[in-house]
Amino acid sequence: MIIPIRCHSCGKPIAQLWEEYKRRIAQGEASAKVMNDLGLVRYCCRAQFMGHVDLIDEISKFKKG
Amino acid sequence: MEVKLLSQDKTQVRVVVKGTTPAEMNTYRRTVLTQLPAMAIDTVEFIENSSALYDEMLAHRLGLVVLKTDVESYFEKAKCKCKGAGCARCTLDLTLEAEGPGIVYAEQLKSKDPAVIPVYGKTPLVKLLENQKVKLIAHAVLSTGKEHIKFSPGLLYYQGYPQIKVGAVKNPEAIAEMCPTKVFTADSKKLTVKNKEACILCMACVDASKGDVEVSGSATDFILTIEPWGQLSPGQMVDGCVDALHEQIDALSEEIKKLK
Numbered sequence: 001m002i003i004p005i006r007c008h009s010c011g012k013p014i015a016q017l018w019e020e021y022k023r024r025i026a027q028g029e030a031s032a033k034v035m036n037d038l039g040l041v042r043y044c045c046r047a048q049f050m051g052h053v054d055l056i057d058e059i060s061k062f063k064k065g
Numbered sequence: 066m067e068v069k070l071l072s073q074d075k076t077q078v079r080v081v082v083k084g085t086t087p088a089e090m091n092t093y094r095r096t097v098l099t100q101l102p103a104m105a106i107d108t109v110e111f112i113e114n115s116s117a118l119y120d121e122m123l124a125h126r127l128g129l130v131v132l133k134t135d136v137e138s139y140f141e142k143a144k145c146k147c148k149g150a151g152c153a154r155c156t157l158d159l160t161l162e163a164e165g166p167g168i169v170y171a172e173q174l175k176s177k178d179p180a181v182i183p184v185y186g187k188t189p190l191v192k193l194l195e196n197q198k199v200k201l202i203a204h205a206v207l208s209t210g211k212e213h214i215k216f217s218p219g220l221l222y223y224q225g226y227p228q229i230k231v232g233a234v235k236n237p238e239a240i241a242e243m244c245p246t247k248v249f250t251a252d253s254k255k256l257t258v259k260n261k262e263a264c265i266l267c268m269a270c271v272d273a274s275k276g277d278v279e280v281s282g283s284a285t286d287f288i289l290t291i292e293p294w295g296q297l298s299p300g301q302m303v304d305g306c307v308d309a310l311h312e313q314i315d316a317l318s319e320e321i322k323k324l325k
Contacts, residue, residue, distance in 0.1 A: 002118070005129035005188060011214060013131050013294055016171075016185035039076050060117040060194045 002056045009044035021049055071262055077292040078299045081226065081262070083285070090223045090287050093306055097221040099211040100309035102141055103296040104134040104181055106159065106203045113200040116165075116191045126190055127161075127203050128215050130171050134296040135180040136305070139207045157181055157205040165193030174203070181205065184295035218302055219293035225282020227264035231256050232277040240270050240278065262288065 003018040017038045024034045031050065040046050071079040082090070109124040116123065138154075140146075145155035159176045163169040172186030191199060210217030229248070234240060237251035246263040249256050249270070256278070270278045291299045 002126075002192060003189065005126050010220065011217065011294070012292075013129075013185055013188070015189055016187045018189065019187070056117055056192045060192065060197070063117040 001059065002054065003052055004048060007042075007045040007048055010042055012042075012045055014040070014045055014048055018049070018052070022054075071288065077290055079262075080289050080291075082223075082287045082289050083226075085285065085287065087223075087225075087284060087287075090289065092310070093289075094221050094223065096306045096309050097219070097291075097302055098214075098217055100209055100313075101218050101297070101302065101305040102134075102136060102207050102209050103216050103218040104132045104139065104157070104205050104207050105213070105215045106130060106132070107206045107208070108204045110202045110204075111200075112202070113198050115197045116193055116199055117197075118191050123191055123199070123201075127201075128213075130174075130188060130190070131184040131295045132181055132205055133184050134207070134218070135178070136207075136297070136301070138178075138180070141207050141209070151204070155206060159203045159205060161190075161199060161201050161203065163193065163199045165197040166195045168192050169199060217294075218297040218305075219291065219295075219299075221289065221291050221302065221306070223287045223289045224266060225284060226286035226288055227261055227266060228281050228283055229258050229261060229264065230279040231258065232274075232279070234274050234277045236274070240273050243273055244270055 003015045005015045006013050017040070021034050021038060025031060035046050035049060040049065066085050067083040069081045069083075071081055073079070106127045109120075109127055111120050111124075114120050114123060118126070139157070140155050142149045142151070142155045145152065147155065157176065157178050159174045161169070161174050163173055169190045169192070170186060171183035171188035171190055174183055176182050193199065208216045227248075234256045237249075237254055237256035240256060241247075241249040241251040245267060246260070246265055248258060248260050248264045250259045251257075264280065266280060266282050268280055271280050291302060293299050293302055297305065
């Protein structure tokens with residue numbers, strides 16, 4: 001839906017890193033390199049980024065308001 | 066006990082602690098996790114929310130936002146003079162008003178106290194389309210990780226200090242190459258330990274050398290890592306941990322005195 005504020009497992013705040021990650025991936029950088037640069041060391045935090053899909057853009061269209 | 070600084074950067078502090086026990090290290094870990102007070106948003110009043118996220122979801126996200134904490138000027142609700150009713154000494158109001166289209170960031174939260182603001186301003190809270198609106202008042206309180214993990218100021222963890230014994234190794238290059246943290250160097254077919262403190266005790270070298278390299282973690286010496294999320298500084302975390310432990314020990318000794 002939208003990137004979690006914190007890592008589900010270790011509690012590290014990660015949401016502020018998502019937009020840079022997304023931008024750099026779109027420019028063709030390797031996922032592992034970007035995550036290392038952003039300081040995502042543990043595999044729990046890395047999994048949050050690798051598995052995330054921004055579905056809020058789609059879902060917003062079908063919600064109230 | 067002997068303490069030596071190993072490394073220090075923006076995200077973590079690593080120290081070597083010598084001459085202690087795993088029980089003591091674990092006490093520090095658990096105290097930091099559950100006993101240190103930090104601020105976080107606790108209740109949210111919604112005036113308007115036409116975003117795709119339900120009120121509960123947005124409130125949950127707001128709760129997890131890391132707030133810079135001023136431990137000196139706030140009290141925990143239970144210990145406050147207002148007895149939990151909520152006053153300026155224990156509760157802080159933050160307001161958020163945003164209209165789409167666009168992403169709403171944590172930095173748009175307006176705090177009544179300039180000392181307590183979101184640490185990571187670029188944290189996306191919600192994404193709004195055109196004509197979607199969010200208007201809310203959030204109440205932040207001071208509490209501990211025992212009540213909810215969002216109040217926990219960070220992690221403190223430890224591992225045994227690596228003890229590495231290199232025997233007659235047949236494939237030094239292969240072992241130096243496969244070590245995930247590059248602990249070894251292989252010069253002229255000899256395996257030497259170059260960066261001992263980087264060892265994470267994964268035992269990959271032990272398996273690959275079929276026991277010629279021996280690795281174990283010490284039970285008396287430890288590498289302690291302090292990883293703050295941003296509410297408190299690493300120094301404040303350690304000080305707070307010591308204070309919290311003292312308080313508990315004093316409370317225990319008071320109770321024991323009463324028994325006589």
